[in-house]
Amino acid sequence: MNSVNVSGECGCDGLEPSSGADLMRVSEARALALAQVAPLRDGQTVALSDALGRTTRRDIRAAAAMPYFDNSAMDGFALRCADLAGARSLPIAGTVAAGDASRALPDGAALRIYTGAPLPVGADAVVMVEQCNEVGGRVEFNLQPCPGDNIRRAGSDQASGQILVPAGTRLAPRHVGLLAANGITRVEVVRPPRLAVFSSGNEVSDAPRAPGQIPDANRPMLLALAAQAGADVTDMGILPDDPGTIADALDGLDERFDLVLTSGAVSMGGKDNIRGALVAAGGSVTGWRVALKPGKPVMFGRLGSTAVTGLPGNPFAVHVGFHLFVAPQIARLAGTEPAPFAPVPARAGFSWRRKPGRAEVFPVRLRGYDAGVPILERLGRSVSATLFPLARADGLAIVPAGTDRVRPSDPLRWQPFGVASAAEDPHAP
Numbered sequence: 464m465n466s467v468n469v470s471g472e473c474g475c476d477g478l479e480p481s482s483g484a485d486l487m488r489v490s491e492a493r494a495l496a497l498a499q500v501a502p503l504r505d506g507q508t509v510a511l512s513d514a515l516g517r518t519t520r521r522d523i524r525a526a527a528a529m530p531y532f533d534n535s536a537m538d539g540f541a542l543r544c545a546d547l548a549g550a551r552s553l554p555i556a557g558t559v560a561a562g563d564a565s566r567a568l569p570d571g572a573a574l575r576i577y578t579g580a581p582l583p584v585g586a587d588a589v590v591m592v593e594q595c596n597e598v599g600g601r602v603e604f605n606l607q608p609c610p611g612d613n614i615r616r617a618g619s620d621q622a623s624g625q626i627l628v629p630a631g632t633r634l635a636p637r638h639v640g641l642l643a644a645n646g647i648t649r650v651e652v653v654r655p656p657r658l659a660v661f662s663s664g665n666e667v668s669d670a671p672r673a674p675g676q677i678p679d680a681n682r683p684m685l686l687a688l689a690a691q692a693g694a695d696v697t698d699m700g701i702l703p704d705d706p707g708t709i710a711d712a713l714d715g716l717d718e719r720f721d722l723v724l725t726s727g728a729v730s731m732g733g734k735d736n737i738r739g740a741l742v743a744a745g746g747s748v749t750g751w752r753v754a755l756k757p758g759k760p761v762m763f764g765r766l767g768s769t770a771v772t773g774l775p776g777n778p779f780a781v782h783v784g785f786h787l788f789v790a791p792q793i794a795r796l797a798g799t800e801p802a803p804f805a806p807v808p809a810r811a812g813f814s815w816r817r818k819p820g821r822a823e824v825f826p827v828r829l830r831g832y833d834a835g836v837p838i839l840e841r842l843g844r845s846v847s848a849t850l851f852p853l854a855r856a857d858g859l860a861i862v863p864a865g866t867d868r869v870r871p872s873d874p875l876r877w878q879p880f881g882v883a884s885a886a887e888d889p890h891a892p
């Protein structure tokens with residue numbers, strides 16, 4: 464891991480270019496990114512309707528066994544199996560629907576019952592309506608039921624006191640559903656990490672007019688990525704290429720934010736001021752430059768107790784840096800286990816000769832499946848300044864630093880963005 468001295472203690476400014484040999488490996492950089500943050504301690508209680516994407520602070524336990532009461536799994540007829548001995552039909556004594564109070568099953572009779580209705584006291588089976596004929600106030604059964612048929616027993620899903628959702632879970636719609644099913648309307652969650660997003664560069668503008676100016680791609684993208692990852696995001700605008708102004712903007716941010724994100728001005732150019740400005744603001748640079756393409760000049764640092772992550776300016780490098788380093792930082796702050804990057808196995812559907820030395824992340828499209836394994840097509844030409852190939856990708860794939868060649872059907876690992884659009888899985892139901 465390379466730690467960049469920017470304090471001046473060695474008599475230099477510590478910002479000289481370093482050789483390729485001291486680039487951090489991606490795994491080292493990720494560990495360093497995570498070391499800049501610690502799980503937040505403060506919690507808050509929110510309504511279940513506001514809990515999506517928030518992280519549970521404690522185990523949430525079931526207050527009662529579920530289902531609450533014995534009930535019917537089908538629309539049909541509830542009966543006592545023994546009453547059918549020697550008979551094929553029973554008189555219908557009435558109807559019990561979901562929402563009705565529990566009632567008793569008269570001796571030698573059946574009750575019409577609907578799904579979810581409480582099982583009548585004395586009944587021991589439900590026969591589906593499809594397996595019955597109703598004739599003049601009686602029901603004829605086309606099969607001999609067994610005790611327990613089509614009954615959902617009280618407590619058969621979960622016991623009282625059982626953990627429904629463990630601490631450290633980022634709440635997804637399925638968790639919201641389970642908690643709602645248990646009558647839970649408020650949950651204790653971790654305060655969302657407060658995250659500040661800056662862009663930088665004299666050329667970057669929200670309303671480009673002058674020649675040489677370009678629209679800001681990184682700030683809107685980072686705000687969207689961070690919000691999706693569960694952070695409480697603040698748009699801090701665009702910093703000019705001026706070290707003093709950047710240092711002033713960073714000064715004091717540690718009191719307001721858990722993580723500060725910048726993009727641009729972290730490489731070798733005369734205007735690449737972020738590292739120096741962080742030090743001038745009283746912070747420190749804990750690592751810089753990763754053997755990663757795109758995203759080599761990434762900087763990790765701290766300002767008081769706040770992590771400062773400096774992503775490069777090139778927009779695709781920003782996207783990649785977010786997934787590899789910032790998403791894990793947000794997860795750790797929020798108290799969840801950071802997910803591994805690109806854990807899904809796939810195979811190449813392309814050939815590619817490349818210069819080894821840096822791990823490379825590239826946009827891919829799912830072309831199809833071979834015996835259930837995704838076959839990926841590589842998009843774009845490894846240009847980190849463009850988002851165009853990324854926008855039509857199904858995910859990101861990664862090759863290790865030593866890879867100089869990828870042949871068709873070579874194994875790869877990838878990170879799908881969600882449901883892939885194009886390909887049909889022959890193994891799909």
Ligand SMILES: Nc1nc2c(c(=O)[nH]1)N[C@H]1C(S)=C(S)[C@@H](COP(=O)(O)OP(=O)(O)OC[C@H]3O[C@@H](n4cnc5c(N)ncnc54)[C@H](O)[C@@H]3O)O[C@H]1N2
Pocket residue numbers: 662663664666667677678679680681682726727728729730731732735757758759760774775776777778780847848
């Ligand atoms: N001599 C070297 N030059 C460069 C190196 C190197 O190692 N030695 N690294 C290259 C790599 S890799 C990258 S990535 C870039 C990153 O440089 P910076 O982080 O300093 O970024 P900038 O120079 O400020 O900007 C790079 C590029 O991105 C555009 N940009 C910046 N911010 C935005 C934004 N918010 N929205 C859209 N586009 C943005 C900027 O205009 C530049 O074109 O450095 C290489 N150079």
Ligand code: MOO
Pocket residue numbers: 755756757758759760775777779780847848
């Ligand atoms: O990080 Mo740069 O984007 O490798 O070109």
